[in-house]
Amino acid sequence: MSKIPGDLHYTRSHEWVRRLPSGQVEVGITDHAQEALGDLVYVEVPQVSRRLVAGEACAVVESVKAASDVYSPVSGQVAASNDDLAQRPELLNSDPYGTGWLMRVAPDASAAAGALLTPAEYAQFLAEAG
Amino acid sequence: MGLRTPLYDTQIAQGAKIIDFGGWDMPLNFGSQIDEHHAVRRDAGIFDVSHMCIVDLTGARTRAFLRFLLANDVAKLTLPGQALYSCMVLPSGGVIDDLIAYFMSESWFRLVVNAGTRRKDLAWIGEHAGPFGVAVRERTDLAMLAVQGPNAIAKTLPLLAPERRGAAQRIARFSGAEIDSWFVARTGYTGEDGFEIMLPAVEAAAAWRALVAQGIAPAGLGARDTLRLEAGLNLYGNDMDESRHPLESGLAWTVAFEPATRDFIGRAALTRARGTGGPALVGLVLEDRGVLRKSQQVSAATDAEAAAPRASASLGEVTSGTFSPTLNRAIALARLAPGAGPKVLVDIRGKAHAARVVKPPFVRNGKILIPV
Numbered sequence: 001m002s003k004i005p006g007d008l009h010y011t012r013s014h015e016w017v018r019r020l021p022s023g024q025v026e027v028g029i030t031d032h033a034q035e036a037l038g039d040l041v042y043v044e045v046p047q048v049s050r051r052l053v054a055g056e057a058c059a060v061v062e063s064v065k066a067a068s069d070v071y072s073p074v075s076g077q078v079a080a081s082n083d084d085l086a087q088r089p090e091l092l093n094s095d096p097y098g099t100g101w102l103m104r105v106a107p108d109a110s111a112a113a114g115a116l117l118t119p120a121e122y123a124q125f126l127a128e129a130g
Numbered sequence: 131m132g133l134r135t136p137l138y139d140t141q142i143a144q145g146a147k148i149i150d151f152g153g154w155d156m157p158l159n160f161g162s163q164i165d166e167h168h169a170v171r172r173d174a175g176i177f178d179v180s181h182m183c184i185v186d187l188t189g190a191r192t193r194a195f196l197r198f199l200l201a202n203d204v205a206k207l208t209l210p211g212q213a214l215y216s217c218m219v220l221p222s223g224g225v226i227d228d229l230i231a232y233f234m235s236e237s238w239f240r241l242v243v244n245a246g247t248r249r250k251d252l253a254w255i256g257e258h259a260g261p262f263g264v265a266v267r268e269r270t271d272l273a274m275l276a277v278q279g280p281n282a283i284a285k286t287l288p289l290l291a292p293e294r295r296g297a298a299q300r301i302a303r304f305s306g307a308e309i310d311s312w313f314v315a316r317t318g319y320t321g322e323d324g325f326e327i328m329l330p331a332v333e334a335a336a337a338w339r340a341l342v343a344q345g346i347a348p349a350g351l352g353a354r355d356t357l358r359l360e361a362g363l364n365l366y367g368n369d370m371d372e373s374r375h376p377l378e379s380g381l382a383w384t385v386a387f388e389p390a391t392r393d394f395i396g397r398a399a400l401t402r403a404r405g406t407g408g409p410a411l412v413g414l415v416l417e418d419r420g421v422l423r424k425s426q427q428v429s430a431a432t433d434a435e436a437a438a439p440r441a442s443a444s445l446g447e448v449t450s451g452t453f454s455p456t457l458n459r460a461i462a463l464a465r466l467a468p469g470a471g472p473k474v475l476v477d478i479r480g481k482a483h484a485a486r487v488v489k490p491p492f493v494r495n496g497k498i499l500i501p502v
Contacts, residue, residue, distance in 0.1 A: 038147075038352065039164045041453040042421050042460075060479070062421045064163055064352060064453050067479075086419060 002032040002126070005097055009073075010122035016097065017073045017116055020104070024079050028101045029061060029070060029092060032126055037063040040089045045081035045102055052076060052105060054115070059102050061092060073116060076107035131155065135180035136273045136331040137338055144348050152246035154181040156351055163352030167455045170320050170357055171496050174279035175349035176341050179319075181245040184269040184328060185255065188238045195262035196231060196239055198394055199255065201376060203386035207233035211305045213317055216384055218243075218254065223375035223399035227251050228366055228384075230317060232306055240313070242274075242326075244366050258395075273334035275327045277346060278357075280496060282324035283316075285344040289337065301325075319354065321361025321494045359452050359461060362413065362490025368424055369411060369449045369463050377403050378465060380411035380490070407468050409446055413490040414462040415500065416476065418483045422451030422462035427477045430470070431484065445470045456493045457502060463490065 004010070009017040014033035018026040034040065042062040052058050052072040059070035081103045085091060092100040117125060132155040142148070146157035157178065159166060169175045187195065196204040202216035212233050218226045227247040232240040243251045252268060259266050277286050287295045294309050301307050303323075306315030313328040329337060342348055355365070362380075364370055370379035377385065377400065385400055386392070416422055426448040451462035462485075466474070471487025488500045 038159065039162055041164075042419055044420075062453075064356060064421075064455075065158075067421065067423070 002030065002035055003097070004030070004032075004119050004123050004126075006119050008097070009116035009118065010125075011071065011073045011116060012125060013071045015070060015073050018101075024104045024106050025074055025076075026101050026104050027070075027073060028096055030122075031096050033068075034093050034096045034100075037061065037066070037068060039064050040092045043085040043089045043092065043102070045083070045085060046078045048078050048081060050078045052078060061089075070102060072105065074105055074107045076105040078103055079106045080104040133181070135178055136334040137178040137180060140335045140338055141178060141348065144342070146348070146350065149351070151181065151351055152244075154245060156181060157348075159350040159352045160348045163350060163356070164455045166347055166349035166353035167356050169347035170279045170322055170349060170353065171456055171493070172280070174277060174282040174285050174324070174346045175353065176338065176346045177276040177278070177349050177351075177354055178273075178338070179276050179326070180273040180331070180334065182274055183243045183245060183248040183251065184272050184274065185241045185243060185252070186234075186238065186267045186269055187241065187255075187259065187264050188267070189262065189264040190237055191262045192237060192239050192264050195259060195264045197392055198262075199258055200229075200231065201385045201394060201396060201400065203389075203392060203394075204231055204233065204239065205392075206386070207231070209233070209305070210235055211301070211307050211315075213304045213306060213315060217370070217376045217381060218251070219375065219396035219400070220372060221396055221399060222372075223377075223396045223403055224372035225366070225370040225374060225376060225379065225381075226254055226372060228364065228370070228381075232313075232315065234308075246367060269328075271331055272328050273331045275329070275334065275338060275341070276318055276320075276324065277327065277341060278318045278320040278322045278324035279346075280322060282322070282346065285346050286325055286327075286341065288344065289340050298325075319361075319363055320357040321363070321491060322357075323495065356452050356455060359450055359463065360454050360456055360491065360493040362463070362492060364411075364463070365450055369465075374465075375400060375403055378408050378410060380463070409465050409467055411449065411463055411465050412470065413488040413492060413500070414448070414451075414464050414474070414476065414485045415457070415488055415492075415502070416460035416462075416483060416485045420460055420478050420483055421453050422448055422460040422476060422478075422485070424448055424450055426451065426462075428464050428466055428470070428485075429475050429477070429482070431473045431475045445474060448476065454492060457498060459502075461492050
């Protein structure tokens with residue numbers, strides 16, 4: 001069973017979103033996603049200050065087997081990217097909700113959070129996807 | 131649900147993640163495919179390769195038949211048990227499949243062909259066997275295990291009856307021997323030493339469990355692919371197929387043009403293609419971070435040293451690419467115009483990345499064979 005922390009929000013494309021005290025949001029891929037991808041060997045994170053629209057492909061994670069896009073859960077501007085992943089992509093496997101974070105985004109003031117899933121909704125989504 | 135080998139339930143119990151491979155439900159990995167890869171390079175791993183198709187050919191003229199059917203020449207096999215890698219080609223020279231032929235006795239040869247090409251291979255072999263009076267029998271009663279790695283043989287020997295271990299230890303590279311109900315061959319698809327064991331399907335699960343109990347790591351098709359690519363071994367369907375002949379697939383060494391008196395299917399086409407300077411299969415090592423993948427386009431580097439290298443004329447494309455766990459960078463086989471390199475550019479998601487042309491294999495017997 002994959003882990004779904006109770007203090008995060010989720011997307012149907014298997015990203016997670018953490019609201020930081022600063023008002024920024026931290027984004028990564030879920031435990032379910034890293035498990036499905038297998039050993040990750042390469043990560044491409046977005047450049048700081050890049051503007052993102054919710055749903056836009058903004059990062060690439062590659063396992064031995066395949067490359068997958070990561071979609072921005074929110075609209076806003078990239079405030080930080082996790083550069084450690086260039087040397088240690090395996091952090092996405094070992095610690096997807098912690099040191100394996102991908103980017104921090106300063107969300108647009110107008111950004112609606114309504115489309116994100118609660119932990120219970122994401123768990124149900126995974127169960128239905130089988 | 132796909133076809134299942136006799137080891138399906140055993141592997142599920144050991145945590146196998148299953149994928150479809152040519153209609154078969156096969157293990158992709160048992161956790162981390164990179165760990166499985168390293169286990170084979172450094173110690174020993176075991177693969178279920180029972181999906182591969184074992185075909186026994188029998189009859190007084192079996193050798194003559196194979197000398198006609200295969201691009202390599204089974205006349206090279208002089209001692210029972212010896213094995214030969216060969217392509218089976220069309221009259222056009224295109225590759226129907228690659229296979230291993232084992233010389234069992236003068237009236238009995240064994241072929242091991244790919245699972246995905248089983249049906250067309252059997253049809254092709256059957257069609258040509260008739261005039262030679264050769265009987266073709268698929269051995270669905272057998273399973274096949276590949277035990278590979280520097281410690282694979284030492285860890286397999288204790289499973290054999292004590293009086294048989296000496297015989298197994300004496301098996302030469304690229305040869306095999308019948309040991310009771312098993313056929314044990316010192317062949318493989320990983321670039322490491324080890325055995326491929328063909329055994330009655332009913333014995334397979336017990337043998338698998340006993341080998342794992344010896345400390346041999348269960349490994350899946352994911353690791354098998356990274357190991358074979360590091361070893362510079364072709365995958366049928368990626369690196370060659372019916373539209374490509376062996377000479378442009380890195381397999382010129384497997385085509386026996388001598389003796390000139392031997393007639394074999396495809397000889398005329400391959401003789402014409404010989405020395406015409408067509409494309410060649412080469413190795414690539416990516417200089418940047420990233421992963422090489424099948425079908426990525428390769429072009430000449432006009433100024434590969436520049437900060438922003440510009441791509442020019444297309445040279446060809448990647449036929450197999452992956453991340454090499456041993457080299458910790460991306461490697462590939464690519465079919466490129468003659469004389470390509472030493473620096474080329476590979477298009478990865480619209481960006482040109484610098485790569486180096488090298489001669490495969492990249493890794494054999496645990497050692498890195500290319501400059502890094």
